[in-house]
Structures are given as C-alpha cells and as structure tokens.
Amino acid sequence: MGSSGFLPSGSLLESLIHVSNEVASTEKLPLIQVKDISTMIRRIKLLSSLFEEIREINTQPLPPSSILCLTELFSVIRRVKALIEGCKNGSSLWSLVQTDVISNQFYMIVKEMGRVLDILPLSLLNITTDIREQVELLHKQAKRVELFIDPKEIQRREELLQVMASNNEKNRKNRISIDVETVKEIFSSIGMRSSMDYDEEISKLEAEAHKQAGTGGIIVVSNINNLISLVSYAKSMVFSSDENEKNMEDIKQQHASVNRNIDQSSSNIPDDFRCPISLDLMKDPVIISSGHTYDRNSITRWINTGHHTCPKSGQRLIHMALIPNYALKSLVHQWCQENNIPSTECSSNASMLVRSNSKKNASERAIDHISATKVAIDAVKMTAEFLVGKLAMGSPYIQRQAAYELRLLAKTGMDNRRIIAEAGAIPFLVTLLSSNDPRIQENAVTALLNLSIFDNNKVLIMAAGAVDNIVEVLESGKTMEAKENAAAAIFSLSMIDDFKVAIGAHPRAIQALVGLLREGTTAGKRDAATAIFNLALYNTNKASIVAAEAVPLLIELLMDDRAGITDDALGVLALLLSSPEGLEAVKKSRVLVPLLIDLLRFGSAKGKENSITLLLGLCKDGGEEVARRLLINPRSIPSLRSLAADGSLKARRKADALLRLLNRCCSQSHHPVGS
Numbered sequence: 001m002g003s004s005g006f007l008p009s010g011s012l013l014e015s016l017i018h019v020s021n022e023v024a025s026t027e028k029l030p031l032i033q034v035k036d037i038s039t040m041i042r043r044i045k046l047l048s049s050l051f052e053e054i055r056e057i058n059t060q061p062l063p064p065s066s067i068l069c070l071t072e073l074f075s076v077i078r079r080v081k082a083l084i085e086g087c088k089n090g091s092s093l094w095s096l097v098q099t100d101v102i103s104n105q106f107y108m109i110v111k112e113m114g115r116v117l118d119i120l121p122l123s124l125l126n127i128t129t130d131i132r133e134q135v136e137l138l139h140k141q142a143k144r145v146e147l148f149i150d151p152k153e154i155q156r157r158e159e160l161l162q163v164m165a166s167n168n169e170k171n172r173k174n175r176i177s178i179d180v181e182t183v184k185e186i187f188s189s190i191g192m193r194s195s196m197d198y199d200e201e202i203s204k205l206e207a208e209a210h211k212q213a214g215t216g217g218i219i220v221v222s223n224i225n226n227l228i229s230l231v232s233y234a235k236s237m238v239f240s241s242d243e244n245e246k247n248m249e250d251i252k253q254q255h256a257s258v259n260r261n262i263d264q265s266s267s268n269i270p271d272d273f274r275c276p277i278s279l280d281l282m283k284d285p286v287i288i289s290s291g292h293t294y295d296r297n298s299i300t301r302w303i304n305t306g307h308h309t310c311p312k313s314g315q316r317l318i319h320m321a322l323i324p325n326y327a328l329k330s331l332v333h334q335w336c337q338e339n340n341i342p343s344t345e346c347s348s349n350a351s352m353l354v355r356s357n358s359k360k361n362a363s364e365r366a367i368d369h370i371s372a373t374k375v376a377i378d379a380v381k382m383t384a385e386f387l388v389g390k391l392a393m394g395s396p397y398i399q400r401q402a403a404y405e406l407r408l409l410a411k412t413g414m415d416n417r418r419i420i421a422e423a424g425a426i427p428f429l430v431t432l433l434s435s436n437d438p439r440i441q442e443n444a445v446t447a448l449l450n451l452s453i454f455d456n457n458k459v460l461i462m463a464a465g466a467v468d469n470i471v472e473v474l475e476s477g478k479t480m481e482a483k484e485n486a487a488a489a490i491f492s493l494s495m496i497d498d499f500k501v502a503i504g505a506h507p508r509a510i511q512a513l514v515g516l517l518r519e520g521t522t523a524g525k526r527d528a529a530t531a532i533f534n535l536a537l538y539n540t541n542k543a544s545i546v547a548a549e550a551v552p553l554l555i556e557l558l559m560d561d562r563a564g565i566t567d568d569a570l571g572v573l574a575l576l577l578s579s580p581e582g583l584e585a586v587k588k589s590r591v592l593v594p595l596l597i598d599l600l601r602f603g604s605a606k607g608k609e610n611s612i613t614l615l616l617g618l619c620k621d622g623g624e625e626v627a628r629r630l631l632i633n634p635r636s637i638p639s640l641r642s643l644a645a646d647g648s649l650k651a652r653r654k655a656d657a658l659l660r661l662l663n664r665c666c667s668q669s670h671h672p673v674g675s
Helices: 009-024 034-057 064-089 092-097 099-118 129-144 151-171 180-189 195-213 217-238 242-264 296-304 326-338 343-354 374-393 396-409 414-422 425-432 438-451 455-463 466-476 480-493 497-505 509-519 522-536 539-547 550-558 566-576 580-587 592-602 605-622 624-632 636-646 649-668
Strands: 285-287 293-295
Touching: 009 034, 009 064, 034 064, 034 099, 034 129, 034 649, 064 099, 092 099, 092 151, 092 195, 092 217, 099 129, 099 151, 151 180, 151 217, 180 195, 180 217, 195 217, 285 296, 285 326, 293 296, 326 374, 326 396, 374 396, 374 414, 374 425, 396 414, 396 425, 396 438, 414 425, 414 438, 414 455, 425 438, 425 455, 425 466, 438 455, 438 466, 438 480, 455 466, 455 480, 455 497, 466 480, 466 509, 480 497, 480 509, 480 522, 497 509, 497 522, 497 539, 509 522, 509 539, 509 550, 522 539, 522 550, 522 566, 539 550, 539 566, 539 580, 550 566, 550 580, 550 592, 566 580, 566 605, 580 605, 592 605, 592 624, 592 636, 605 624, 605 636, 605 649, 624 636, 624 649, 636 649
Parallel strands: none
Antiparallel strands: 285 293
C-alpha cells in the first residue's frame, strides 16, 4: 500500500461488507420515502455481493486505483446508512415536510455513486461475469437516474401545511377545533395510529428541534414547535377517551398529595425556589428566552393561552424553547430532601401535568428544546460548569447527583456533548470510574459513553487515559449496567481506527471483553460481542482475541439459546476466520460444523449468510476433512440447495460456491458418499 490515507485492502473490504450488510438488513422501513429507500437498499445489496466476491476470489493485493474507488464507495454507503437511519428513526412528520429535500439527498448520493463507479477498474478485478454485468447495469442506472419526488407525499405535505397554518392561527383564538379527521388521515398515512405513536412522534419532533436549533434557525425550530403543538392537540382530540379522563383524575390526586406535602413546608420555601407565576415550589424549573426561570407547568400554561411575552419582564419571547435549569433543579431536590418532601414526587409531578399521557418523567427525558440563541447556549454552559464544579468539589452524594445530571444532559445533542467536554467534565468523570460508590461509577461510565458519541470527545477521552479505568470497570464494575456501558464505551471509542489499535494493544481490554461475553447478561454479552467485532476489524487484534480464548466461548454461545447473541457470535467468528490464528482455533472445534448446518436451516437471514461464510472458509482452508464431514451429514446438502434456490443474493452465491466445492471433493474421492 502506497498511501497511508487508506485502510489496508483487507480491512477496507471488511468495513465495506459490514456497513453494506447493515444497510441491507434494515428492517421496518418508514412509510416516508418508501421508493427511494427500497431502491437504495437493492443497490447496496448488489454492491455487497461485489465486495464479498472481491474478498473471496482476489488473492493478490488490489491495484491502487481499486482501493481509491472502494474507499470512495465506503464513504458513499456510510452516507446512505445515515440518511436511511435518519428517515427511520427521525420524525415522520418532519420527513414529510422535508420530502423534497430528502429526495434530493437520495438523488445526489446515487449520482455520486455513479461517479465513483466511473473509475472502478472492473477489468483489473477477478470477478465473475454475473457480478460484473450486475455492477455495469447498476452503473448505467446510476448515470441515468432522475430526481423522483413522490406526488402522493407532496399532496400529503400540502394538506399537512394547511392544517399547521390553521392550527397556528387558531392557537391565538383559544384553539377553535381543527378538522380532526383530516389530521387523523394524514397521521395514519405515515404510521401514526395509536396514542403511543403520537407520544413517540412528539419525542422525535422535540429531538429534531434540539438538533435543528444549532443550524436551522429560529424559523425552522418554530415550525417544528408548531408541529409538536399540532400533534399534542390532535392527540387530545383523537384519543379523548375514558382512559384519558381516568389518567387525568389519577394525576390530579397525585398533584393534590404532593401539594399537601409542600404546603406543610410552604412558609420555609426560599423565594428563589418559587415560580414567579404560581408562587409555588418549582418542581421542574426551565429557562425561557428572556433568561428568567419558571416552573415548566406554569410557563407552559402561560404560552398555551396565547402569551408571547415574559411574565416577569414583559419582554417579547423570541422563541418558545424551554431549557431545563439543571442547577436550580438540583438545589430544589436537595431542599425537598432536607424538608422531608418526597423527591420522586417533587421531580415527576410537573412532567405528568404537562403531558398527561406520557409514561416517562421529565427528569428521565433527555430531549429538550435547545435554541440557537446565545441565551440558550449560555444556559447549558452554565449548567455544565455548575455540575463539573460539583464533580470536583462535592461530597460523594453531590458527585453522584452531578454525574447523573451530566449523564442525562449528554444523552441527547452534539452541542450538549461539546459544551460538557469544554467545561472540563471528562477528566473528572474518568477519575470517578474508580469510585467505590456503585451509582457514581455507573453514572460516570454512562456519561462518558454518551459523551463519546461526539467524535471530538473520543479524542479527549482517550487523551485523559480513560482506557485503563474503563477496562477496570469492565473487569470489576460495581453493577452489571456499569460493565455493560463500559463495553459499549469501548465499542464507541473504537469507531476511530487509531483507537482500535490503542485499545487492542491494552494488556487487559480484550480479555475483559471476553470475560463479559462469558458472564454478562444478554445485553452485556451483546455489548461485548459488538465491541470485539469492531476491534477485530483491525487485523492485528484478531490474534489477541483468539489468544483470549474467545473462539471456544463464541462457539459455546451458539449452542446457548438463552444467550440470544447467535448472529453477533457468528459475525465475530466469520471475521476471525480470515486470520491464521482464528482459522486454527475454529478448526479445532468438533461441534461447529454440525451447528452451522443446523443454522443453515433455522438461523436468521444474517445468521445463514455468516454460517455459509464459515463453512466455505473452513472447506477452503480445512480441506477434505471438513468437506467430508459436510458430505456425511444428511442435512447439509438439502439445506445448501434450499439456500441456493431461495436464500438472499449473498446466501445464494455462497451456497452455489460451497456446493461446487463439495462436488469437486466428492468427484475426486475414491470413496464417495453413497447411502
């Protein structure tokens, strides 16, 4: 390899296959951008077949021009993955509003794919005629592709925008009823049919407002807030059933109970803890654009009745975002404890009043509107600095609370993660990983996991020497959740290639992951397996993973239905098979081949593909012995023929290759298998 800017060809192909499989295995597609997404997935499946064939057939180093093209394709497919995940996991309503923008993004990616395929030197690659023709056809289609915007989605969007405009006007006139049937029809067409669907959409819209606040501007955030208002109002109209009335009655009773507790100490409430509107204790303090703090319930009622000014100053509100005042909330929480007011009721009651149908408390939600204004950013910065100060100087109880608040604050939003890191939280959180307090340790490792989602923070976490402490938590954490999140943190950090090397070189990291793979819960085993898989993408780490006795354990987990990580274990084994150490370790197992044959029949689609990959690799490198064991098993040939006829594209291709190999072995044998 000449250029250090590229991955080694083996790692590049493994990465391409991995990301292509992630796109190809996407399930539960959204009801928005259906044609663009399904067509794009078919394109990626075809490219995945190309990558698989290059890996299996080409034994010589790839030409530099091929590596350049494959590197560009890797970038394109990652963008495809991000775009599809955005459509799948994001707000359906916002996707509908942005349907032309998203369609154009798909169009631009396909055009980019066509430009990359322009320079793919198919003539230099040792691939079958079938694959070559399919890639050439894909190339031609990509060059001819035209922008497609679904006319049905355009029509639906126009109907939605009309309802939004109507809802916005009538908000200022005490909510004269909108056409609920029209709203219900629009929402149903994009998959919103139950009360839970409406709640989930509200959460996704809040997350979108949070994300757009830093880049989209006030108008965009205002439009999203209008959608939130519409969904909330439509929900109250569509699902105004006896159940809702019962829920409201239960909330009123809880509210009365809390108020009785607070009334007993009302004369002692500090003025700073009282809401300027209700003069009651602020259970969920939030900051508005004027910089003043109010109880969430009180200021929400104020805004929903058509007011657009600050109650205290009279200043016009430039946006309707409500920013949590975590610093004050922590102080109120302490005061509640000192005055024997139940803290759980004190913190949760306000959120139940604001959204009666929500099942989650506000203190447990990490989704809040963060505006792009300086006031909002400064509020988050002030909160982060306050909490970091508590980490540095507070008692264990205060440190536990501060770590928990930072954990929540870092859960959503790249801006939050950046600001927390800039406030200096990372070194203190790394130190707290060694705490003897189980909750402090758990909150600290989870906060670091959340912070590591922001790539720049990965560098800061590694620079703070966090790997030693994270591995220590992984080995001997106080709670299983702490161990699981330590494994997830290693996975997140290892997304950067240089850190795959650094983590893999740690004397105990891989061994600790294998330990969690052996002793963890189902979630813990899965976290460990995904982290090991990521580390195994760097070839040097494969020998260390094999040395840690991962192979026998992974094979054992294939036999354990309760473990629930069959596909993850197969994926790691398939990766390890490409190393000499991994191949030798896999070949030692006498139970693997029968297991793989069973998985050809009963496994998932992904499991079947990895099972064939393992069997094909074993037959190629294990020779006649493995082929003979396959031939004498009465279930193997029928299973392979079934997959060759009805499996996925990749499974069919590999099943054909394995059947051809077995036929050669059978014809060369002096004692072919008969009855």
